[in-house]
Structures are given as structure tokens and as C-alpha cells.
Amino acid sequence: MDIDEYLPLQEATTLILLCLASEPRHGYAILKEVEALSQGRVVFSTGTLYGALARLLDQGLVERLEDDAQAMGRARKVYRLTSLGLGVLAAETQRLERLTQMARLRLAGGVA
Amino acid sequence: MKRMAVITWIHKQLLALYPASYRSLFADEMEEVFRRALQERAGHDPLKLALLLLREVRDLPLSLLHAHNRQRKLALATQESGAGMAQHAHFENVALRLRPWVFVMLITLIVAVALHTTWLVTRTSYSGNREVPRLSGSSAIILEDEGSFVRLPQTALRCTATGGENNVLCTADVGKETLQFSITIVGHGSGSYSGTCSGSYATHPIDCVQLFTRAKDRSMPPVLVQRPRALADAQWQELARRYAFIYPTNEGLVQWGLAFSSLLSLAVVVVMWSASRADPGRIEGRIRSFGWLVGSMVAGIGFFIPLAWLLLMLSFQLEKWIERF
Numbered sequence: 001m002d003i004d005e006y007l008p009l010q011e012a013t014t015l016i017l018l019c020l021a022s023e024p025r026h027g028y029a030i031l032k033e034v035e036a037l038s039q040g041r042v043v044f045s046t047g048t049l050y051g052a053l054a055r056l057l058d059q060g061l062v063e064r065l066e067d068d069a070q071a072m073g074r075a076r077k078v079y080r081l082t083s084l085g086l087g088v089l090a091a092e093t094q095r096l097e098r099l100t101q102m103a104r105l106r107l108a109g110g111v112a
Numbered sequence: 113m114k115r116m117a118v119i120t121w122i123h124k125q126l127l128a129l130y131p132a133s134y135r136s137l138f139a140d141e142m143e144e145v146f147r148r149a150l151q152e153r154a155g156h157d158p159l160k161l162a163l164l165l166l167r168e169v170r171d172l173p174l175s176l177l178h179a180h181n182r183q184r185k186l187a188l189a190t191q192e193s194g195a196g197m198a199q200h201a202h203f204e205n206v207a208l209r210l211r212p213w214v215f216v217m218l219i220t221l222i223v224a225v226a227l228h229t230t231w232l233v234t235r236t237s238y239s240g241n242r243e244v245p246r247l248s249g250s251s252a253i254i255l256e257d258e259g260s261f262v263r264l265p266q267t268a269l270r271c272t273a274t275g276g277e278n279n280v281l282c283t284a285d286v287g288k289e290t291l292q293f294s295i296t297i298v299g300h301g302s303g304s305y306s307g308t309c310s311g312s313y314a315t316h317p318i319d320c321v322q323l324f325t326r327a328k329d330r331s332m333p334p335v336l337v338q339r340p341r342a343l344a345d346a347q348w349q350e351l352a353r354r355y356a357f358i359y360p361t362n363e364g365l366v367q368w369g370l371a372f373s374s375l376l377s378l379a380v381v382v383v384m385w386s387a388s389r390a391d392p393g394r395i396e397g398r399i400r401s402f403g404w405l406v407g408s409m410v411a412g413i414g415f416f417i418p419l420a421w422l423l424l425m426l427s428f429q430l431e432k433w434i435e436r437f
Contacts, residue, residue: 027145046142047175
């Protein structure tokens with residue numbers, strides 16, 4: 001599937017992909033990181049978070065791995081961006097950059 | 113600590129509403145994430161804890177809908193790839209496509225309960241009671257029973273002022289017994305009055321629920337009283353027969369309609385939920401089995417009739433408490 005078909009991303013999706021860009025994270029870390037990235041504006045419930053993760057897994061944008069460090073004896077899962085996910089995030093970032101640039105120009109009166 | 117354990121337990125039970133395959137993938141993680149979020153907020157502001165719980169409750173229906181829709185799509189995709197399954201496709205498609213509707217029904221049920229509660233509050237304030245406009249300006253005692261009103265015409269009452277013009281004692285012979293009220297009226301200007309009232313019938317105390325404030329007649333405004341618990345049916349019926357001015361309201365209809373729709377919705381939910389929990393490899397055979405479908409329905413109704421009845425009784429009791437306070 002062409003990367004452009006994934007665009008534009010929803011804000012929640014962008015935030016999840018963004019917080020997985022630097023390193024793989026488990027569910028609770030994603031929850032906290034999304035809250036921090038959005039400055040407290042986007043706070044997921046567990047249902048919404050895992051709904052979004054399930055969709056991203058189905059789309060192949062993230063993958064689910066066993067965490068080496070287990071929590072309280074339980075095998076914890078972590079989520080990692082796939083190369084497709086990374087590509088989609090890069091494309092979305094470029095799209096937003098273009099949009100921002102365009103907006104700046106318009107606001108400054110540079111483009112009629 | 114105990115409270116946290118209860119909340120975690122409830123959350124765990126709610127996870128059972130997700131499709132089986134979804135649960136096997138995410139349930140442990142969701143439980144863990146929720147538990148950690150709960151622990152983090154438990155030691156802080158109670159408002160943050162309340163917000164966390166509200167968010168979970170608010171997002172649950174939509175999350176369930178998405179999860180079941182995902183499951184349905186996966187099942188349909190699997191089905192399309194298996195040519196040998198084609199002969200049973202009709203039954204499977206019907207079952208799978210019905211599933212989102214089950215959640216629509218569930219949401220409808222929640223809305224129905226919310227509306228029912230609103231209706232209860234509206235009704236108990238009496239400002240929205242359809243019987244009130246008919247009676248305002250006239251003098252009468254209205255005895256309230258569940259779902260009906262008995263109006264006693266003023267001519268049946270003997271009222272005398274006692275201890276000043278604002279204190280009135282009224283009596284009426286009802287059968288072999290005497291109905292008696294002592295009413296204190298307080299004027300608020302602009303023709304509105306309120307008051308307190310207590311009475312008895314056949315040695316049973318009667319609680320006056322409310323004096324209507326719109327009544328113009330200070331000597332005897334309409335009074336709403338509640339049927340005493342201890343009053344026997346026969347005595348109450350005697351009152352009703354004697355002053356047979358009964359206004360049936362739609363209260364019973366609404367409540368039984370709600371009970372029936374709740375029951376039906378819940379029965380269907382149980383059937384479809386059982387189907388979603390079943391092993392995907394065996395579900396086709398089960399859904400084809402009409403007997404299993406009927407059996408599940410009967411089991412669902414058998415379980416939910418007592419539950420619906422209990423909820424109804426609780427709502428009646430709640431209504432009475434609201435009326436009292």
C-alpha cells in the first residue's frame with residue numbers, strides 16, 4: 001500500500017507513532033508519553049489506547065514484541081515502529097511541515 | 113486499598129465484554145495499564161481518580177464497538193478465504209453483521225435508563241405532573257398510589273380552622289374509618305402557599321408528600337399524600353371505590369416497557385456475547401444450531417429477569433426516597 005494512503009493521520013495516531021519513534025515502549029509508557037507530548041490535552045483510556053494499537057498492528061505500522069525485562073514475572077509486551085510506520089510518520093511530518101510553512105507564508109502575507 | 117481492589121475487579125470484569133481474540137491479545141496489558149494508572153492517581157487528588165474512571169466509562173462503549181467491528185472484519189476476511197465454508201455463509205454473515213447492532217441496543221438501553229432517571233426526577237418535582245394543572249385552583253386531597261391517584265372532592269371533607277387561620281384540621285368518613293389531616297399553611301405572597309401536613313387513616317399514619325404551592329384556596333389547598341405502607345389493600349381500595357376518581361398515569365406503561373426492552377436487549381446481548389466468546393472454529397456450527405440459539409436466549413432471560421426485576425424495584429424505591437426528601 002502506498003504511504004500516502006495512510007495520510008493524513010489522526011492526531012492520536014500521530015502521537016502514538018511519535019512516542020514510539022525514539023524507542024519501543026509498553027502500553028503504560030505510551031499512555032504517559034502521549035499525555036506528555038500533547039501537554040495533557042490527549043489522555044487515553046485503556047480501551048482507546050488498545051483500540052488504536054490494534055488498528056496500528058493491523059495496518060502494520062507497529063509491531064508487538066516480548067519485553068526482555070519482565071514485570072512481576074509477567075511477560076510484558078512492547079510496541080515498536082515498523083519501517084512502514086517510520087515511513088508513514090516521516091511522510092506525515094513532511095505534510096505537516098508543508099502545511100505549517102504554507103500557513104506561515106499566508107499569515108505573513110507572502111502568498112496571495 | 114480495598115476500594116482500589118474493587119475498581120480493578122470491576123474493570124477486569126468489563127474486559128470480558130471484548131471479543132475473545134481481542135482479550136487474548138490485550139486483556140492482560142489493559143488490566144496492567146489500568147492498575148498502574150489507578151495506583152498513580154490513588155495517592156493524589158481524588159478528582160484525578162474520578163476523571164480516570166469517568167474516562168474509562170465514557171470510552172468503553174465505543175472501544176467495544178471498535179473491537180467487535182474489528183473482530184467481525186477479521187472473521188469475514190477469514191471466511192472469504194475459505195471456499196469450503198460457503199454453504200454456511202448465510203448464517204455466519206447474519207450473525208456477524210448483527211453484532212454491531214447489539215451494541216447499538218446496549219447504548220439505547222443506557223440512554224433509556226438515563227431518560228428514565230430524568231423522568232423520575234421530573235415527576236417527583238411535581239412541576240411536570242400532568243395531573244397538577246387540572247387540580248390547581250380547586251381544593252382536593254389527592255391520595256397517591258403507585259401509578260394512580262385518588263381525588264377526594266372538597267365536599268367530602270370537613271375542615272375547621274384550629275389555632276389560627278393557617279392551621280386546618282380536615283376529616284372525611286371513608287367506609288367505617290375516618291381520614292384525618294392536620295395542615296399548616298404558610299403564605300409566601302404572590303398567591304403561593306406551602307405547608308406541612310400529617311394525617312392518619314384507620315390508625316395508620318399518612319405521610320403528606322407535598323402541598324401544592326399554586327393553590328389559591330388558603331383554607332384547603334390540594335395535598336398529595338402517600339399511601340401508608342401498613343394500609344391494607346382492602347382499605348386502600350375502599351378509599352378508591354368511595355372516591356372513584358382515579359387517574360391512571362403512564363408510569364406503569366413506561367416502567368414495564370423499559371423492563372421489557374431491557375430484557376430483550378440483554379437477552380440478545382447474552383446470545384451474541386456467547387457467540388463472540390465461543391471458539392471461532394466451532395462458532396459456525398453453534399450458530400447454525402437453532403436449539404442452541406433458543407437455549408441461550410432462554411438462559412439469558414432466566415438470568416436477567418431477576419436482575420431486571422431487582423433494578424426496577426430499586427428504581428421504585430429510589431423514586432420514593434426522592435419524593436420523601
